[in-house]
Amino acid sequence: xxxxxxxxxxxxxxCSPAFxxxxxEVSGVGLTQIPVVIAPFRGQEALPQKISEIIRADxxxxxxxxxxxxxxxxxxEASRPELTALRQAGADAFASGxxxxxxxxxxxxRFRLWDVVKGQDLxxxxxxxxxxxxxxxxxxxxxxxxxxxxxDKGVFSTRIAYxxxxxxxxxxxxxxxDGENAQSALASxxxxxxxxxxxxxxxxxxxSFESRKPVVYVHNVSTGKRRxxxxxxGSNSAxxxxxxxxTLALTLSRDGGSQLFLLSAAxxxxxxxxxxxxxxxxxxxxxxxxxxxxxxxxxxxPQIYRTTASGQxxxxxxxxxxxxxxxxxxxxxxxxAYISRVGGAYRLHLMNLAxxxxxxxxxxxxxxxxxxxxxxxxxxxxxxxxGREALMTTTLDGKVKARLSGQQGDIREPHxxxxxx
Amino acid sequence: xxxxxxxxxxxxxxxxxxxxxxxxxxxxxxxTATSVTANSGAAGSGVQGGGVAPVDLGRASDQAPxxxxxxxxxxxxxxxxxxxEFQSVIAAHARFLRAQPTRKVAIEGHTDERGGRxxxxxxxxxxxxAVREALSLLGVSSNQMEAVSFGKEKPxxxxxxxxxxxxxxxxEIRYP
Numbered sequence: 077x078x079x080x081x082x083x084x085x086x087x088x089x090x091c092s093p094a095f096x097x098x099x100x101e102v103s104g105v106g107l108t109q110i111p112v113v114i115a116p117f118r119g120q121e122a123l124p125q126k127i128s129e130i131i132r133a134d135x136x137x138x139x140x141x142x143x144x145x146x147x148x149x150x151x152x153e154a155s156r157p158e159l160t161a162l163r164q165a166g167a168d169a170f171a172s173g174x175x176x177x178x179x180x181x182x183x184x185x186r187f188r189l190w191d192v193v194k195g196q197d198l199x200x201x202x203x204x205x206x207x208x209x210x211x212x213x214x215x216x217x218x219x220x221x222x223x224x225x226x227x228d229k230g231v232f233s234t235r236i237a238y239x240x241x242x243x244x245x246x247x248x249x250x251x252x253x254d255g256e257n258a259q260s261a262l263a264s265x266x267x268x269x270x271x272x273x274x275x276x277x278x279x280x281x282x283x284s285f286e287s288r289k290p291v292v293y294v295h296n297v298s299t300g301k302r303r304x305x306x307x308x309x310g311s312n313s314a315x316x317x318x319x320x321x322x323t324l325a326l327t328l329s330r331d332g333g334s335q336l337f338l339l340s341a342a343x344x345x346x347x348x349x350x351x352x353x354x355x356x357x358x359x360x361x362x363x364x365x366x367x368x369x370x371x372x373x374x375x376x377x378p379q380i381y382r383t384t385a386s387g388q389x390x391x392x393x394x395x396x397x398x399x400x401x402x403x404x405x406x407x408x409x410x411x412x413a414y415i416s417r418v419g420g421a422y423r424l425h426l427m428n429l430a431x432x433x434x435x436x437x438x439x440x441x442x443x444x445x446x447x448x449x450x451x452x453x454x455x456x457x458x459x460x461x462x463g464r465e466a467l468m469t470t471t472l473d474g475k476v477k478a479r480l481s482g483q484q485g486d487i488r489e490p491h492x493x494x495x496x497x
Numbered sequence: 498x499x500x501x502x503x504x505x506x507x508x509x510x511x512x513x514x515x516x517x518x519x520x521x522x523x524x525x526x527x528x529t530a531t532s533v534t535a536n537s538g539a540a541g542s543g544v545q546g547g548g549v550a551p552v553d554l555g556r557a558s559d560q561a562p563x564x565x566x567x568x569x570x571x572x573x574x575x576x577x578x579x580x581x582e583f584q585s586v587i588a589a590h591a592r593f594l595r596a597q598p599t600r601k602v603a604i605e606g607h608t609d610e611r612g613g614r615x616x617x618x619x620x621x622x623x624x625x626x627a628v629r630e631a632l633s634l635l636g637v638s639s640n641q642m643e644a645v646s647f648g649k650e651k652p653x654x655x656x657x658x659x660x661x662x663x664x665x666x667x668x669e670i671r672y673p
Contacts, residue, residue: 290646310644311645329622358616
């Protein structure tokens, strides 16, 4: 009872009006979150973007932080905060900063972070950006705060690719990790599925049906130049990049059946990875490049298997349930996320690869296409909400979820891009 | 007649060679030929769309009309078996394709909306290949046929009940 009450209390707290625009859902108890104050940045009222609000939303979505309301008063990066009052308010860290218009029209964004418990200045940074990059500067500040306080790299300045469907118009988008600032990379009257970022973050491989069959393109997002890389007889689908970016694993039916092949990213003749009389599809490389995980119905139902990058030997990875698809591996190689059907519902699951233990991360009905954040601490996935297709982010324990904002209509097929070099 | 067909094919090929656009237009039965357009997105963005202009190669006028028989084969849930009730449909197309050995046919497999997109693509491929095998058994050359899949991307009926699912679990026989 107490537990339930606490849980309810937490949900109310996080869903209170001040937080509503981020649509963050919190479930369960035992969250260890760092309580932090993000003071309104001096000068941000004159800007189209409220920097402290972007930082706050980023930190909350990560599940690692609880953002506490700022004490009264004006602060910037030169302020020395009232540590005693902040400690009494329960804050462990305090960030403040400013945004100042420069003579050349750019905006100078500065911040400083304090360890409230130790009373220590954790340093800061400044970014001079043009107005369209203001959100990016805020994400960079959030990345710095995240890294200084958790020890892990932040992912807020990375990008997510996804597909929207509005009527008969399909669009491939590249957006900030919070779903905002979406830019169209491709529009088509025919479906687009399975976008996959190249490891350098410059290109997207995807499946397009524009020639009335599935074919695989590699698309440079900054130039818009696209190369038709797999257009063999039959269906061409499920592209996945090797970690070195030199090879694509993909599914081809040119010799009959859906089978796994490897193809040089420069194009050319595909090499068969495995030969089987069953469906083999959805290949994905392990981050160390040694293994390829994939889906096969060789055991009678779709399950996740793995083989080596050269197709030596096959071992089964999932054993629970009769429908396990769409594998992805976290950067540290510890976690396998996938979709499992449970009593007619398709739900995001997470397996600890060393132990083999599995948890369901959601209780939804139609999850699809999970993708890890590049630091391996979050997942983005597609699901259905109120009859529409939507994208959600979640922590690996499933306790903190947020619906990505920015787009109307049906949103699907997310793929989280790498860190910027 | 045969020469006509050959001449038609050659001229089609010549037209194809003359275009600067690498994508062949694939005549579409149910879709208007809208182009794939670039959308430059927000100003100042570093991401730009790539445009592809489709080219209409027209229709060869000297081809025999495709059979008026149904072009649809429906499947049971999680099944790839061509049911006996569709044998007459398959047989009619097989007769036509044997008599027209230069005609190409696309067999397009589809699934209902349940499950993942890529796995459904593989299931649709299995359905398309089942129909291709059935045509092959009746003497249609494999050079004439291409089995492809749309997975769950092109439902004919929207809805999340069995009646809609049943209409969407299908293979379509299509003459380009």
